[in-house]
Amino acid sequence: MNPGAHNSETPRRVGLLLETIGGVLKPSCRGLITAFRRAGHEIIGFSFCGDWRSLTSEAGTWGVDVLVGIEGPSGFLKWHPELWAAGVMDTVEAFRIDVIGGLTSVIGRDLLPRVASALESPLVMDCSAVDLSVGTVLKPMFSGKVSAVLKLVGSPMVIGLRPNVVSPVPSPRNCEFRLHRFEPPPCSISVKGMQPSPFLRRELSEADVVVSGGRGVGSRENFLVIERLADALGAAEGASRGAVDAGYADPSMQVGQTGKTVNPKLYVACGISGALQHFAGIRGAGVVVAINSDLDAPIFSRCDYGIVGDIFKVAPLLLALLAKSR
Amino acid sequence: MKIYVCVKDVADSAASIRLTGPSSYDESVIHLMNPYDENALEAACTFRDSVGGDVIALSFGKDRALNTVRAALSLGADRGILVLSGQSQMPDSIFTSRVLAEVIEREGPPGMVFTGRSAIDSEGMQTMFRLAVHLGLPVLSDVVGLDLSRETVHAVREMDEGSRVSTVIPVPCVIGASKALNKPHYPTLPEILRARSKPVRTVHVSELKIPPLSSRVEIVSLSAAVEERKGHILSGPLDQACDELIRILREEEKLI
Numbered sequence: 001m002n003p004g005a006h007n008s009e010t011p012r013r014v015g016l017l018l019e020t021i022g023g024v025l026k027p028s029c030r031g032l033i034t035a036f037r038r039a040g041h042e043i044i045g046f047s048f049c050g051d052w053r054s055l056t057s058e059a060g061t062w063g064v065d066v067l068v069g070i071e072g073p074s075g076f077l078k079w080h081p082e083l084w085a086a087g088v089m090d091t092v093e094a095f096r097i098d099v100i101g102g103l104t105s106v107i108g109r110d111l112l113p114r115v116a117s118a119l120e121s122p123l124v125m126d127c128s129a130v131d132l133s134v135g136t137v138l139k140p141m142f143s144g145k146v147s148a149v150l151k152l153v154g155s156p157m158v159i160g161l162r163p164n165v166v167s168p169v170p171s172p173r174n175c176e177f178r179l180h181r182f183e184p185p186p187c188s189i190s191v192k193g194m195q196p197s198p199f200l201r202r203e204l205s206e207a208d209v210v211v212s213g214g215r216g217v218g219s220r221e222n223f224l225v226i227e228r229l230a231d232a233l234g235a236a237e238g239a240s241r242g243a244v245d246a247g248y249a250d251p252s253m254q255v256g257q258t259g260k261t262v263n264p265k266l267y268v269a270c271g272i273s274g275a276l277q278h279f280a281g282i283r284g285a286g287v288v289v290a291i292n293s294d295l296d297a298p299i300f301s302r303c304d305y306g307i308v309g310d311i312f313k314v315a316p317l318l319l320a321l322l323a324k325s326r
Numbered sequence: 327m328k329i330y331v332c333v334k335d336v337a338d339s340a341a342s343i344r345l346t347g348p349s350s351y352d353e354s355v356i357h358l359m360n361p362y363d364e365n366a367l368e369a370a371c372t373f374r375d376s377v378g379g380d381v382i383a384l385s386f387g388k389d390r391a392l393n394t395v396r397a398a399l400s401l402g403a404d405r406g407i408l409v410l411s412g413q414s415q416m417p418d419s420i421f422t423s424r425v426l427a428e429v430i431e432r433e434g435p436p437g438m439v440f441t442g443r444s445a446i447d448s449e450g451m452q453t454m455f456r457l458a459v460h461l462g463l464p465v466l467s468d469v470v471g472l473d474l475s476r477e478t479v480h481a482v483r484e485m486d487e488g489s490r491v492s493t494v495i496p497v498p499c500v501i502g503a504s505k506a507l508n509k510p511h512y513p514t515l516p517e518i519l520r521a522r523s524k525p526v527r528t529v530h531v532s533e534l535k536i537p538p539l540s541s542r543v544e545i546v547s548l549s550a551a552v553e554e555r556k557g558h559i560l561s562g563p564l565d566q567a568c569d570e571l572i573r574i575l576r577e578e579e580k581l582i
Contacts, residue, residue, distance in 0.1 A: 079485075079491075081466065081493075082464075104451075105486070106468075106484065106485050106486045107485075107486075109451060109467070109468060110466075110467065110468070110483075112452075113451060113452035113455040113456075113467075114455055114465075116452060116455070116456075117423075117452065117455040117456040117458070117459045118459060120420070120459075120539075120540070120541055121541055122418075122420065122541045122542060122543045123419075123450075123452050123543070124450075124543055125449070125450065125451040125452065126449060126451070136546060139449075140449070140551065141447065141448055141449055141548070142337065142343045142351075142446070142447055143339060143446060143449075144551055144553075145342070145343045145550070145551055146343050146345070146351070146548050146549070146550060146551060147548070147549050147550075147551045148545060148546075148547070148548050148549075149545075149546040149547045149548075149549075150543050150544065150545060150546060151543070151544045151546050152543055153541060153542045153543070153544060154540055154541030154542065160451075188464035188495060188496055188499070189464055189466060189493050189494070189495050190493060190494045190495075191491060191492075191493050192491075192492040192493060192494060193491070193492055194485065194489055194490070194491050195489060195490045195491075195492070196487075196489045197487060197488030197489050197490065201487060202487065203486045203487045209581070209582075233582060250488065251470075251505065251506035252470075252484055252488035252506065253488070254505070257339045257361075257446060258361050258362070258446075258505045259505065265581055266575065266579075266581045266582070276339070276340050277339050277340070280339065283551065283553055286579075286581070287575070287579050287581060288555060289571065289575075295559075300557070300559060301557065302553070302555050302557075303555055303556075303557065304555050304556040304557070304558060305556065305558050305559075305560060305571055305574060305575075306557075306558070306559040306560065307559075307560050307564070307567045307568065307571060308559065308561075309564045309567070313564055314564060314567075314568060317564060317565055317568040318568050318571070318572065321568060321569065321572045322572065322582070
């Protein structure tokens with residue numbers, strides 16, 4: 001490990017945690033690569049599973065120089081918080097990495113702090129921009145009310161990027177593949193099994209489009225209207241705290257202060273009045289559309305486009321229009 | 327058994343944050359216990375009620391954090407420890423975790439440690455992991471389900487798309503509580519009255535003699551986030567408004 005500080009001219013070896021879905025690069029990882037890609041720095045992608053050949057070529061498209069496939073003695077390692085952290089640390093050492101980057105995703109929220117704390121490295125999660133030349137990041141604080149410039153002192157530094165905040169830009173190169181096998185250490189945690197959720201079908205925090213329902217939707221059954229609209233837009237389904245507290249939606253769907261932060265290009269709020277705590281979760285949204293029957297709802301003062309009307313009248317009209325030109 | 331709950335005193339989520347300098351904000355706004363720490367506290371009290379022991383609410387903050395420690399006592403903690411940070415602005419998680427670990431080591435070995443999955447002010451999302459390393463304990467955060475016994479914790483963590491993974495962790499360990507873990511109760515009047523006689527010890531951070539740390543995260547500057555929305559209300563009959571919305575999203579915004 002190199003404990004020395006870097007000055008601004010030092011080229012860095014950047015290790016990026018590349019997540020996959022069904023063996024293919026997660027779309028939000030493209031922007032992650034773009035955010036860390038700078039002339040002179042070497043980008044080394046880490047991945048735990050995938051079709052190595054096609055993943056290497058896809059990683060190369062977005063600017064990864066070397067893809068490291070991290071495997072255990074007998075192949076892929078299924079997600080395990082301690083095993084994956086050990087795998088990353090082993091690879092960081094083997095490849096003399098001095099910046100570790102990843103998404104502030106469900107996996108990243110565990111893996112990045114686990115690695116940073118074991119290495120006693122500085123870590124900032126949920127960044128919206130990265131400047132490796134001076135070792136600073138931009139990070140929202142106080143639920144997005146404040147934007148902080150933070151400097152990471154120490155090496156290797158660890159940076160978690162908020163998904164979808166950086167638009168991907170292709171930077172094609174011939175990516176080299178390296179297999180890195182490591183001997184897993186004994187673990188304290190045993191992972192028993194995965195249960196799929198019956199409620200949430202697309203991951204909220206990384207979705208490009210989100211349709212959320214609020215208390216105005218009225219009941220759990222009525223949430224079907226949110227589901228239909230979400231399906232028509234290829235969107236993830238969300239809910240306000242009011243809707244979750246009223247039992248209309250699962251807590252895993254909650255968007256806002258004590259729920260999930262979303263960064264979609266389009267956010268559609270249906271029957272959501274717009275509590276301050278709800279805005280905390282949608283500040284990063286590109287375009288916010290509000291549909292609410294109450295013109296005085298606070299959501300209308302902080303949206304891009306608003307329709308004053310009953311969601312049960314508006315949704316069928318929108319569905320018909322969306323279906324028409326498909 | 328000593329069951330520790332780390333609670334943080336944070337600016338109310340509804341407060342507007344007024345910046346007063348490059349790295350400071352007007353702290354006269356209402357401060358409360360970090361919401362996720364309420365879930366951690368509830369889980370700690372449930373654990374104590376089933377296996378016995380004392381719940382110790384531990385906080386690192388300014389003088390006013392005493393209110394948050396007192397709130398923890400009225401919600402069921404047996405005693406409190408407040409480590410005063412003095413005038414320093416928002417210490418980073420690296421330092422905070424050292425402070426918490428040092429206090430726990432002096433106080434006595436932990437039977438369990440609970441805290442919230444993140445703090446709503448600095449949003450560091452890492453103190454529990456660092457604390458666990460210092461204490462040599464396993465850790466899991468973003469926990470939405472817990473079943474505790476004297477020997478093991480069955481902890482459920484939320485994964486992508488709302489799916490859940492179940493894990494078994496030996497006791498003691500460090501748990502980061504999510505909102506969905508439980509429903510914190512409101513303190514009753516007798517609880518509030520009883521809390522007044524529960525002991526709170528204050529320690530100044532300088533007494534802990536934390537050695538200088540080689541890694542840190544410094545605040546270079548803070549600025550108020552700007553949020554600009556068009557605020558365009560589409561008027562007229564609903565079918566026209568919907569037509570216009572879809573046209574804008576397609577042709578102008580090119581989003582659908």
